Amino acid sequence: MKHQVDANTEQVILEAAEKLFLEKGFAMTSTTEIAKAAGCNQALVHYYFRTKEKLFEAIFEKKMRTFVAPFLQNSDNNISFEERLTQLIEAHFDLLKENPKLPFLVFNELLTNPTRLESLKGKLAVIPQTVLSKIEKDLKAEVEKGTIRPISAFDLMLTILSLNVTLFLTAPIFRSINNMSDENFDNFIENRRRENVIIILRSLKP
Amino acid sequence: MKHQVDANTEQVILEAAEKLFLEKGFAMTSTTEIAKAAGCNQALVHYYFRTKEKLFEAIFEKKMRTFVAPFLQNSDNNISFEERLTQLIEAHFDLLKENPKLPFLVFNELLTNPTRLESLKGKLAVIPQTVLSKIEKDLKAEVEKGTIRPISAFDLMLTILSLNVTLFLTAPIFRSINNMSDENFDNFIENRRRENVIIILRSLKP
DNA sequence: ATGTTATTTAATAACTCTATTAATACGATA
DNA sequence: TATCGTATTAATAGAGTTATTAAATAACAT
Numbered sequence A, B: 001m002k003h004q005v006d007a008n009t010e011q012v013i014l015e016a017a018e019k020l021f022l023e024k025g026f027a028m029t030s031t032t033e034i035a036k037a038a039g040c041n042q043a044l045v046h047y048y049f050r051t052k053e054k055l056f057e058a059i060f061e062k063k064m065r066t067f068v069a070p071f072l073q074n075s076d077n078n079i080s081f082e083e084r085l086t087q088l089i090e091a092h093f094d095l096l097k098e099n100p101k102l103p104f105l106v107f108n109e110l111l112t113n114p115t116r117l118e119s120l121k122g123k124l125a126v127i128p129q130t131v132l133s134k135i136e137k138d139l140k141a142e143v144e145k146g147t148i149r150p151i152s153a154f155d156l157m158l159t160i161l162s163l164n165v166t167l168f169l170t171a172p173i174f175r176s177i178n179n180m181s182d183e184n185f186d187n188f189i190e191n192r193r194r195e196n197v198i199i200i201l202r203s204l205k206p
Numbered sequence C: 001a002t003g004t005t006a007t008t009t010a011a012t013a014a015c016t017c018t019a020t021t022a023a024t025a026c027g028a029t030a
Numbered sequence D: 001t002a003t004c005g006t007a008t009t010a011a012t013a014g015a016g017t018t019a020t021t022a023a024a025t026a027a028c029a030t
Helices: A009-024 A031-038 A042-049 A052-072 A081-098 A102-112 A114-145 A153-177 A182-204 B009-024 B031-038 B042-049 B052-072 B081-098 B102-112 B114-145 B153-177 B182-204
Strands: none
Touching: A009 A031, A009 A042, A009 A052, A009 A102, A031 A042, A031 A052, A042 A052, A052 A081, A052 A102, A052 A114, A081 A114, A081 A153, A081 A182, A102 A114, A102 A153, A102 B102, A102 B153, A114 A153, A114 B153, A153 A182, A153 B102, A153 B114, A153 B153, A153 B182, A182 B153, A182 B182, B009 B031, B009 B042, B009 B052, B009 B102, B031 B042, B031 B052, B042 B052, B052 B081, B052 B102, B052 B114, B081 B114, B081 B153, B081 B182, B102 B114, B102 B153, B114 B153, B153 B182
16 A cells, blocks of 8 residues: 555545545445545545545535536627527537536435535525526527527526436446447437537527 | 234335335435334345345336336327327326436436446347337338438437436426425426427427 | 654444344234 | 244344544654
8 A cells, every 4th residue: 555645645535536426426435445546544534524524525516516617607709699509508518528427426416415405505596596697688689589489598508408417317328228339429429419409409499 | 113914014115115215315225214114123124125135126127117118108199290209208207207206216226336237238228129110110201201300219219308307307406496386396397398398399390 | 863743554433234043923724 | 722834023243334543654844
């Protein structure tokens, strides 16, 4: 068992924990396991983070922010609404592509642990309001121009979320069932990126 | 602690376990907890099902079948393709409405436990093939009639799955964040049933 | 070199969980 | 009523978990 002299041990533990939590969720991951993955003694995990819960929270909150990030960045633009929307959808898609296990973690913890949901409520409740109201305004303008049908920002967001999230949530399952090669899998994913954009744009037509 | 003389204890245990597994997943539910919920001794749980794993499997496989059921029933029809598709989407939606925790259980277990996925692979792999090929045929016919654009049955299924599943997966979260009343929540759900059908039908237009 | 602080480890307390075992209650049947 | 199989329970072994503590070691400034 080597000492972690050079690297920041706290960071190494954090990363090992992140990987394991994403793979197996909170309950199925033990601090012993995290320590082993980080190449350190189990007590060190507690030395740096005191409890498993606190360690998880440090990771979860950061990940939560990543998860909703694309909806927050405002693309102040001279490009068309359709282009802006496409960019949003694809930004969300790409983020999930780089963090494919993220939806699992988020849903798993928010659904099984009511406390977690409660504690995040305060922090997250603000986001939808500010973001949605901006998109709402955008949508209203387009509706008046007659370029799209009337639809709530919430419904639109939920549709984007649904199409993008479920793809990455189910991808490992379909991949396994269909015995896809890396290449097939990549094609499948990229095909879906296009498909999702098409579905959403079409759903808005007047 | 009363004896469970009258009712079929095995069934009572099964139902208690089902409820708890759906709420909190496999790892977070203990046999002790199941026994308490079933009003019996913890050893009885093992007496009837030997292991927690076997108990779970008995429930999971049944639930898995429920989950994919709507895609399996063939509506041999004289009604139009659009109507048939609408019925399929709504049947799937209604099933999820009655089993809102089901997607959580299925994803949670298939994703965290590779063994589970492997063991189901054999049983489930057949289904997509038979079902998809039938829908594929339907789609091809419609494409030739010029009523829809070319699309794979798999993509269509994934879209339906995405829209319906994510709604029920995220519903408790949005409900909590937005402090929805029962009535608001019901409206929200019913509105989405319509919305999901619209999105999918529109996505198929030529 | 030496004292001081930060990091790391081994050991272990205190639980909790699964699974098994041995003993007991129940109910039908001979 | 004596007997037998099924249902049920208390007790507990055994493994694994989190968290704490005290001791050892490394790092570093003086």
